[in-house]
Amino acid sequence: GQQVMQIPQYQHVQEGEDFTTYCNSSTTLSNIQWYKQRPGGHPVFLIQLVKSGEVKKQKRLTFQFGEAKKNSSLHITATQTTDVGTYFCAGLRDSNYQLIWGAGTKLIIKP
Amino acid sequence: DAGVIQSPRHEVTEMGQEVTLRCKPISGHNSLFWYRQTMMRGLELLIYFNNNVPIDDSGMPEDRFSAKMPNASFSTLKIQPSEPRDSAVYFCASSFLGDQPQHFGDGTRLSIL
Numbered sequence: 494g495q496q497v498m499q500i501p502q503y504q505h506v507q508e509g510e511d512f513t514t515y516c517n518s519s520t521t522l523s524n525i526q527w528y529k530q531r532p533g534g535h536p537v538f539l540i541q542l543v544k545s546g547e548v549k550k551q552k553r554l555t556f557q558f559g560e561a562k563k564n565s566s567l568h569i570t571a572t573q574t575t576d577v578g579t580y581f582c583a584g585l586r587d588s589n590y591q592l593i594w595g596a597g598t599k600l601i602i603k604p
Numbered sequence: 605d606a607g608v609i610q611s612p613r614h615e616v617t618e619m620g621q622e623v624t625l626r627c628k629p630i631s632g633h634n635s636l637f638w639y640r641q642t643m644m645r646g647l648e649l650l651i652y653f654n655n656n657v658p659i660d661d662s663g664m665p666e667d668r669f670s671a672k673m674p675n676a677s678f679s680t681l682k683i684q685p686s687e688p689r690d691s692a693v694y695f696c697a698s699s700f701l702g703d704q705p706q707h708f709g710d711g712t713r714l715s716i717l
Binding site: 537541581596 | 652702703
């Protein structure tokens with residue numbers, strides 16, 4: 494079935510370094526949503542991208558949606574301890590309006 | 605504004621017992637989702653309701669699991685009989701429409717001994 498592959502599974506960074514997570518779908522998506530889950534918490538919606546090639550920014554976070562609407566990325570500049578958590582992408586397929594979730598990328602700040 | 609409300613927050617019970625998890629979606633949202641999250645399997649969609657009607661229950665693991673939505677403001681997920689491998693965090697989420705961003709509850713941490 495249709496999948497959304499998300500890599501990497503984990504990323505260890507020093508505070509102040511950048512972080513990027515990537516999502517790839519086998520088929521075209523209607524839109525893609527990004528969520529953040531803090532340790533012990535629940536997923537929280539961050540942003541939704543709809544248009545081909547769309548780029549959106551939230552402070553140090555930059556979200557991109559590919560031209561073919563099959564891939565997306567989240568880039569965090571100069572990570573802070575508050576960024577710790579797992580970042581999920583979730584792609585919406587046109588056929589039945591159901592979200593297909595990536596496996597998540599866990600951001601870990603090295604002590 | 606009240607978010608998605610789940611109860612109980614924690615549940616510890618012995619295998620073989622019936623477990624009922626409850627969810628109150630955000631008022632006005634017509635889509636409701638039940639998820640299960642474990643370290644091994646990540647976040648899994650169990651069932652999706654639209655306007656109180658189950659649309660996709662293909663993620664329900666087996667017949668021991670059942671879900672109902674008797675009205676727009678309440679849903680239950682029942683496990684009977686429960687097994688240790690059912691231990692997980694169960695999330696309920698709701699959205700205004702099926703393709704809109706989902707709002708998650710705090711989850712129920714279920715431990716089956």
